[in-house]
Amino acid sequence: MGGGRIAYGDDSDQFGEWWMPDGSSRAIGTAVLLHGGYYRSGRNLDLMDPMAADLAERGWAVWNVEYRRPDAHDWAATVSDVRAALAALARIPSFAPDVPLIVIGHSAGGQLALQLAEDWAAATSAAGSPAATVPPIALAVSLAGVVDLPGAYERNSSDGAVALALGGSPTEQPARYAAASPSLFEGRRAPWLLVQGTDDVDDFALPNRALAANGRVGHPELLERSGDHFAVIDPAAPIWHATIARVADLVS
Template sequence: MANHFAAVLEPEIVRYGKMDPQYIELWAPEIETPKGYAILIHGGYWRAMWDATLMHPLVRDLLARGWAVANIEYRSVGNGGGWPLTLDDVRSAIQCAKDARPQWCANCPVVNVGHSVGGQLALLVADLADAVVGLAPVTDVRRVDAEELDDNAASGFMGGHYADLSDAYDLASPIRQMPLERPILVVHGDVDVWVPVEHSEDFVKAAVAAGDLVDFQKIPGLDHMAAIDPAAAHWQHTVQWMQQR
């Protein structure tokens, strides 16, 4: 990790709504023009027991590399969220993060970086960024429902199963919303049991068929949570890809 840039110790908290989870942590490196503006979106299978602190290791790493960071919190199942409110929050949060720092957006790339269901959300709002990184992303909510992943997390988020809410499930699934018309990097470990790597393999095939520019890294031995570990083998390449956008 290139750690020659010092970073501020505490973020600025910016609110984009009145509910408790509707806030952004804005972090700035101590350089006038950051190398990029990373919009981090955490996962947790849409459940409120997980929050934005999951992304703090990536925050610290990106700051040390000279990146500015917006780390997004949003309403989840258990604190007022669910479909489509969670997506509405993320869209509002990203727009707020961009409006709060227009100079960063004007002078460097804006990259959505989402993990797990954060990857789903990052892909669904790809139009707000210059590029998207999906780290073990959920790309097909219908498949999450069919495979009953994480104790039927999809039905809890969507408010029912695919059989009864097919249109909503399609809207919530990046694989049903292509082309996304932004460069995409998908990183997924081959031992991931929370979101099987086959989900990403099928998403990448569909994205290429739709004409999207997609890079895919299938990482041997990488599990689901290690996808947000900056010490893991994939991260250096991920940041290099981000900087090339």
């Protein structure tokens, strides 16, 4: 167990850490982790290390992904990186394509997880796509995700993080918002699980409840328990225990 660093690109932020279950060469599934930080470079994949260790102890292989953040690069680089990191699984010798593959993201990473799952589901049917060598995503889990990007823009959440990330307002960048914001999706191809702490701020809690009520995306399941914005990635927190139990049910 423990993360071994593997590059999936040439930039210093294009790498992941690969964890395998301790004492086992066979995982029960693979979890791809996407950290948050509201699209800024001040946070990195270390945020997800406790979760990676917990999942590995439970028998999961874990691909904890770093990616170029749009404050230092641009939105296209961020979206491209999470796709490339997922495709890179096929080049990891101990990756097992015949066990469930899930994507788990926190905060801004929750938005990226849902967008990635939808993009990947569309790509699995495209000839010559990298998705041909990596299985479909069995479940996308958004932990206190940023799921309403136009709303976050209007509220100036995190001092304008969304405008910085997507390169402008919804009026200036309509295609980017439409492709990225789960609140704007016109359908859903992949299974989702939304997770939200009831002690989190309204800026996260209310949009997740609204997304669960959104018929256009099929009323995705929302799991709510007590906990703040970071309890959802704390292996000691009851909300995480509830989350991983529900994940096991949904992918079994």
